[in-house]
Amino acid sequence: MFKKTAAAILLSFPLYAVPMAAHSAAGPVVAHGTTPTMGSVLTDGAGKTLYVLLSDSKNADEQKAALAACDKACQDKFIPVATTGRPLGLAVIPGFLGSVKGASGAEQATFRGWPLYTFADDTAKGQVNGQGFKQAAYVISPVGEVNRAAPKAVARAGAAVAKKPVDTALMPIGQEKYAATCAGCHGANGQGAFGAALAGFARLGEDDAFIKQILIGSGDMPGFAGAMDDREIAAVATYARNSWGNEFGGITPEQVKALR
Incomplete structure (x- = not known):
């Protein structure tokens, strides 16, 4: 209204x-x-x-x-x-x-x-x-x-941004958190359901935009800033960015902390 x-x-x-x-x-x-x-x-x-x-x-x-x-x-x-x-x-x-x-x-x-x-x-x-x-x-x-929406990702011209290495210790944490909080909307294998498909989704490669999407949420997606700490959000982001054929590199807890 x-x-x-x-x-x-x-x-x-x-x-x-x-x-x-x-x-x-x-x-x-x-x-x-x-x-x-x-x-x-x-x-x-x-x-x-x-x-x-x-x-x-x-x-x-x-x-x-x-x-x-x-x-x-x-x-x-x-x-x-x-x-x-x-x-x-x-x-x-x-x-x-x-x-x-x-x-x-x-x-x-x-x-x-x-x-x-x-x-x-x-x-x-x-x-x-x-x-x-x-x-x-x-x-x-x-x-x-x-x-209160998260900023949208914008395609960057020129050379690709170097991927950050993946912290393998974060992957199982991210998998567990994803299954508990994200799979219902985005699909167990990132195939999409009520939410967007994450498999092959290029916008996941935008570090800050993806972190803020998880922190703040937008539209029907809630924010998880209060439900997860920096390491857990980094783990979910890292897992989604490097599963189902995605190869976007890691996200660190320090990156999440800087955007809270």
Whole structure:
């Protein structure tokens, strides 16, 4: 129902830059952007992806979980989007723009009530390294919908990425976890059932995207960040990437830890 309502709102509001004098020299603070892996998102004026933190959620349980998962060091990676009064927007719904005083007392841009942040580890346009970070940060769409999906894999041009060696100790652990949690949807032999077939599925070769898919989930697939530790998720990923004819190389617990 929300998607239909959001679409109706989008069609009923003109998308244009709000001419606020305080920002006219600096350009837009919030803009409509597109990323290769998450589609349409909000960006800042320089094109960097914007995020919301669930620690700002009005849902008490959601806020509590986010605060427990994302400590001060984690939250410090997210930089509040500064503004003076109502921010200038470009190709976004003007009525969704606003501002709020952040924890430091400085004004911060908001969209549909959500305070907005950039992520310190995003260094270029289109990057979404903060998506799902510690299960506390997510991109927001130009109609104000928090997008909790895992980033989609994107084909890489040029030379193939070198495969990481397979830790054979992880394979039996991965096989056991796969049988218990994944086989019902993806098939005992990766042939697919309710979920996608994993045998011969090229997207499994995208390390970060596949890890985040397991951690966060998307669509009908739940995330397993809370059900499995780093080694178990690395084991499941390694098993799926190197079974049923797949030869995509290993995943390490360190890779999983970096993306939680």
